[in-house]
Amino acid sequence: MHNQLNAMWQKVCILKSLGQPLNDSLVAIAMVISLPPSYATLRTILMSLNDKLSIDSIxxxxxxKEKSQQLASGGQSALVARTLQKERAQRR
Known part of the structure; x- marks a missing residue:
């Protein structure tokens, strides 16, 4: 997801260098709208904020969110590994 947002940011920079700057909040909204379905909760939260959205905040x-997903999947992997170790130990 980070790569997609960086690609959008690069296009904004290109447009700005060509003399066609885009409003920061407009780009931020485009970023939020482009989030995949797995980010639906985050999208809802960001779109309901009263604060002005910024590219950096998005x-x-x-x-x-990506970091928390990585930590959660790492925790699940560790749990599965421990469970498998216990099952193997019980079989012996």
Whole structure:
């Protein structure tokens, strides 16, 4: 997801260098709308904020979500590994 947002940011920079700057909040909204279905909760939260959305805040929130997903999947992997170890030990 981070790569997709970076690609959008690069296109914004290109447009700006060509003399066609885009409003920061407009780009932020486009980023939020482009989030995949697995980010539906985050999308809802971000779109319901009363604060003005910014590109930096969107990217940081996506990074936080990605990190939490990685930690959760790592925790699940560790749990599966421990369960398998216990099952093997019981078979012996």
């Amino acid at each position: 990217i940081s929130q996506v990074l936080v």
